[in-house]
Amino acid sequence: MTAPSPQRPASSATSTRHALPIRELALFGGLALVVLTVFATMGPAYSTRMLVEASCYAILALGLTIQWGYAGQFNAGIMGFVALGGFSATFFSIPVNHAFWASDLPGRLGWVLLAMVVVTAIVFGISRLDRIGVPKLLRTILAIVAGLVGYLVVISWLRSVTGDIESQVEFIGGLGLPVWLGWIVGGALAGGVGYFIGHICLGLRSDYLVIATLGIAEIIKAFLKNSDWLTRGTATISPLPWPVPDPGEVGFLTARALYLSVTVVMIAVIFFLLHRAYHAPWGRMIRAIRDNEVSAAAMGKSINRRRQEIFVFGCILMGIGGAVLTSFNGLFDPQGYLPLNHTFLVLVMVILGGPGNNLGTLFGAVLVYVIWIMSGPMALAVMHAIVALGSHWFDWQPGNLDSRALQARVFVIGLLILLVLRFAPRGLIPEKVAHHN
Amino acid sequence: MPLLEAVDVHGGYGGMNILNGVNMTIEADEIGVIVGPNGAGKSTMLKAVFGLLTITQGEIRLRGKPITNLSPHKLVEMGMGFVPQEKNIFPSLSVEENLEMGAFLKPATVSRLKAQIYEFFPPLLEKRRQPAGELSGGQRQMVAMGRALMNEPSVLLLDEPTAGLSPRYMNEIFERVKTINAAGVGVLMVEQNAKQALRIAHKGFVLAAGQNRFSDTGEALLNDPQVAKSFLGG
Amino acid sequence: MTPIIDVRNIRKSFGGLTVIDDCSIQVSKGSITGMIGPNGAGKSTLFNIIAGSLAPDSGEVLLNGQAITQLSANQRFHRGLLRTFQIAHEFSHLTSLENLMMVPPLQEGENLFSTWLRPGEVRRQEAEVRRRALEVLDFVGLSHVRNELAGNLSGGQKKLLELGRTMMTDAEVVLLDEIAAGVNRTLLGDLMGNIERLNRELGYTFLVIEHDMDMIGRLCDPVIVLAQGQVMMEGSIGEIQNNPEVIEAYFGSETA
Amino acid sequence: DVKVGFLGGFTGGIESLTPPIFDGAKLAVQEINDQGGLLDGEKMVMPSGDTTCSDASAASNAADRLVNSEQVTAIVGALCTGATIAAANNAAIPGGVVMVSPASTAPAVTDLDDDDLVFRTVPSDAFQGEQLAKLLLSKGIEDVAVTYVNNDYGQGLDDAFTKTFEAEGGSISANLAHEDNRADYRSEIGKLSSGGSQTLVVLAYADTSGQTILRQAYESGAFTQYAGGDGMVGNALVDAVGADVLEGMIATRPGSPDVPGSDIFNDLAEKADIDPSAVFAAQSYDAAFLLALAIEKNGSADREGLSKALRDVATAPGETILPGEWEKAKKLIGEGKEINYEGASGSAEFDDNGDVPGIVVEMAVEDGKFVTKGAIDE
Amino acid sequence: MNELIYFFNYVVVAGSVTGCIYAIGAVGVTLIYSILRFAHFAHADMMTLGTLAVLLLTLAFPHAGDPLGLPTAIVMLPVAMAFTSLVAVGIDRAFYQPLRSHGVKPIVMVIASLGVTLMLQGLIRLFAGTGSQNLYVDARKEIFRIDVPGVTRPIILTEPQVILFVITIVAVVGLHLFLTRARLGKAMRAMSDNPDLARASGINTRLIITLTWVIAGSLATIAGTLLSLDVAFKPDLSFFLLLPIFAAAIVGGVGHPYGAIAGGFLVGFAETLAVFNWSVLLRPLRDSLPTWLELPSNLALVGTEYKIVVPFFILVAVLIWRPTGIFKGKVI
Ligand SMILES: Nc1ncnc2c1ncn2[C@@H]1O[C@H](COP(=O)(O)OP(=O)(O)OP(=O)(O)O)[C@@H](O)[C@H]1O
Ligand SMILES: Nc1ncnc2c1ncn2[C@@H]1O[C@H](COP(=O)(O)OP(=O)(O)OP(=O)(O)O)[C@@H](O)[C@H]1O
């Protein structure tokens, strides 16, 4: 028994099936208009920058739309994968620190890493002791004790080596390789971590996944932030090389336009791949699993593998997007990865555009990013106007005007989420229902 | 004055009409049975009566009073009871609590009625502390029925109450419906075990594609060869 | 001849309550075996154990003489073991047609890389699958709602969809859990004809839980009676309907 | 109009420190406009951008907006070091825009490869940390526990402090980073107090972790003496934690009470209803004033040549210009004379890296207020 | 002995305080989860909002608590609770109710609550500024230093901590009684199970939902106020509590108030113990240790900078070991 449910995508999609995609055209036309307005008011250099960033966010949003829109996995840890991608891009592209490699530190670090592997292997071995008849309780106790002791030992070694790295050579430096290599590895790294997380969490309920991913993102960030030997921590690394000539060489506009063309090509490729996959039986299977796992298992689909696959796929995109974004920003700062900017904003993009609809996601990414960027100055202007009126009528003189105005931006993003959910719960360009006649 | 009256009811889900002018009348001492093919709109009709659906045209009256689009808990206060076809229990509440919820508006009579229900469905007594979601299909059906009876309704809407029940309980349900009807409760039920249902029915309605196809006494429908062939399985 | 399904000494209890109690049954190849029993006898639980949705506490399940107890539900599916659910488990946000189209195993298009690298092959298979799905929809009388989301179907239509899914791929054994409940009797008559045909012509084996005696009577031989987690008796429908114990436990005293 | 931008952390980690700093800069703008404006009577305007302090992309974005959309001539800011570096590398340096930061204290700014475009009116933490260490030792405090906020500010300050303190014979029983903005620091305080020191040095912000730590440290009863860096200076802190608790707390901050500019600035600020002792307000005033002088000297609102002009007006030789003396300066520049700005926070003698020599002031809590005790001698 | 007192002060007391706060927060989250079926991310900001109300009231009447000998904030608590409940109900009507009647998936509700979080955060900061403020206006927190004979260190407890312990117990017991005994409590659970059927049983679902928000809003106010009494009011304090609170609710088994308590204390103590420097406890043994074994000065499991990650390790560990949480996350 269900209450009258207005969720009737079938019929709504039916009615517009054959006509021109008027809705899409109108929305994208409107978006183009908005972007042009920005170009006119903010100048081409800044606006191109905005577009590049929006395109990086679009890659992130596509990653999320796969996970959430396709498969119903709600990943609230986007920030973590972005940070991983950013780290990889940084590590590959910045110059080699010769002081580090000339010292005995790489060797020592290598030994510690080896010790880490050995300890893990020992603990793993102990945890398998029950296979040869050791009682389970004893095995568990042994494993925990060995793990704890091993952990404390390795950690103290690691602390000493990293302490020396920090005091002698500051940090280990980079690899001095082309940056696109870092992007690819960033994707792989994020995918790898995604695999690990998925392994633990995907069996859980969806709301647990939200919390777990939220936490893991914090862990990744805490690690990057506090591992000064690896990332320089809060001291930040900049500038980062670009795959195309940078503004110092060819000026802001040209450099950014070149960068934009790189990201646009990437998006086009990703888009094409996703489109193919979604409209193939693969997409149908994923939606089926999202709907009803018990039944999908009974229909012979291997749920865990598929969920894993899709989670990793999404994470890879997030890693790549994060890498591209970080390179563009020209600065690696672990503290700069914030849930608000790198998780919730992406979330809003996907909600607004339409989870599960790639085109909608793209639309959402660009629109929301423009709103996000413009909301700062706009909030300020509005606030100034209000205060001007307020002081005129009531002699109201609030302090901290600018600070307060910018808080309003957080408010606006929140309100935007709610309004979209309220009036277009499935996004402005909703997921389509497949029809066959 | 008829107990329940539906006149030219139109309605559906989110803009699409499923019911295209359904008429039904039952008197206070009558059992009405709705039969028809799957997807005909039988359940939709019951939901419409019970206020779970927006009716776009037509009227529904209870004892002459219009109840069109009244909210369900008002109707419960007016003595209506409903057993839905699907999702008809509270899965995480124990069996006993499910029954108590049935008598939410009449807390005073809970223990007396509970005892009655257990007597009627002995398997539930054993399971009364178990969450209803862990019950077998048939046991769930018993809980659903029991829950509706707990309110001592004066009009009872039943959507396939015997689906999934063993023959023994199916028969008992029909008996029970007869008994409570004899005590003055009007019953409107949807059934796919149509032959048995029509046997106890005073009125039968054959619904197809959201419209009345035949309406007559139960007996007459049973004996109509065309009805039997197309709707009752020969 | 080895039975196609051989359930050996299965036990299952839920928190102290034993639901299946050392139960063994055999289903011989090519039969339509019925299973009846009072509500709560453990029939659906036994199905879940055979199909792999539930793990037994002890005992073994064999399919064609091979132990499958350790296999997961989806692996059992690939061995030709199909089932329906008593409480319909449709994919509510897929259309009826898609509900059926997603069933065939090993579709090329389910591999992410194939969708990118071999689009032609994927499309060809897809057309084939669609053709079959449309046939099945026709079969179970749901063609007119093929583009409707399955979640919006009526109760009976969902049950029909459940049945339709088992026809989407070549099965060895099909487990049907009360498909008749909620299905219009006229339509059910047609469906029974089709089940018989599948059984005769394609050699499907069926294990059918049902409370509808007409259906059991028309289709099934033998019939197993389950009560309180144990096999009470096994025999033809005639034997069963005349057994006083079964009458007492199942049919109720006043009917037979 | 001539635009000089302001970059600050209006939201995020230092959002409560930012407004007074912005006020300092706006005070300079106000004066300049009141006293005849820039160049040919053009008005100086100051668009602002929010760096959020911690988010590099927001910082470079805000900077980019100032550089490319607002087309500013120069920038006051940013405040947090990360933001300054991000803004410089991504917008200001490629765009050839001079930045003068009034608050970025981390040593990293010194090493920036900046085409001589990045300056600051605040000494590097390296210096303040040393001075704080020496100050404590000179008061006979030789055994301390240190905690610092885990960011570039806290870390830089801590590095310098620890090095000097230990080198000069002090001992540090515990040295602990803490995350900003947590609810509870009892476990941190537990660790800090486990070494038995009676003095706790807190290198954090008065609004956030610093305050909570002091309050909880007092509640734990483990310490008798507190000390802190510039981030801890603020009467709000005393009000919040309790005057009797903090009585005698020692602190340092950059700035110079002895330069004549300081008193003038205090007067000006008080007249404009701004707290003159607010951290970095004076530095911010100086940054804005200096940039205005440089623009005047450069003779146009162009970015070209501004950094050279800035060095000219800031450093000796030349006639001394004090805060508030815009008219005089304008006149002198008009006459083609050399000038040398001596600011509210110091002499602003930039070295090759764009850093200023530090003057660090000793502060103490007395009678429920932070009072300035005078510059610390080298 | 000194070391034991030290342990008591820094682990037992600190852990209990954190635990209590997490627990009350987690109970609220769990309650909303079990009735409305979604993870309410705005809970932490409801805490802040409630505390803000308390703060404003306290500022307005700084001495209201004096005659009772209680901190003014505590006296103002009921008023603030009423206010917050009202706001919570209003938010529900404006934002959640329409979604619910659309029959959206729970995850969409979660997202809506994220939206509410951001909105509340923006609003609170817009009005309250950003700095931190003490809830003891014109008053001083009382600190009880209990001397243990023969030891130099005293046991330290503060007034708000004592109040916190008392209120936690009262709130939990009361809530449990309400949920299990009261008819309305059962109706709430029924509502969470199957809202349509609840309506078909004559249960006034609107009333239930309103009641849920009243309870949740009140609990949030209590948690926020007690926390702020113990530390200080800060507009974004609660965001840092959100994650541990959710970890606590899940670890305890979502939908189970006692589980939430257990989870809260587990997470609170885990945090405290993980960063505790165990070498302090070993210090008395220092002299009897062999000379080659030098006692490291820092024997904490993780540095305090990693404290924030502790709840998640607990979460993941518990979820792997027992996916439904300690108390078998069934609904209440
Ligand atoms: N998850 C569970 N937890 C506890 N008890 C359960 C669970 N699932 C089933 N049971 C109990 O096991 C018994 C058998 O249930 P089962 O569903 O197998 O019955 P059935 O024979 O299919 O009955 P029906 O004909 O009514 O569908 C019932 O008493 C039921 O209450
Ligand atoms: N929630 C819904 N949204 C949209 N359409 C629905 C919904 N529920 C049912 N329908 C459609 O309404 C029609 C009638 O459904 P209804 O449930 O009333 O059938 P029924 O006569 O009860 O059938 P059955 O005997 O199979 O239970 C069906 O075609 C179904 O697809």
Ligand SMILES: [Mg+2]
């Ligand atoms: Mg129906």
Ligand SMILES: [Mg+2]
């Ligand atoms: Mg069953």
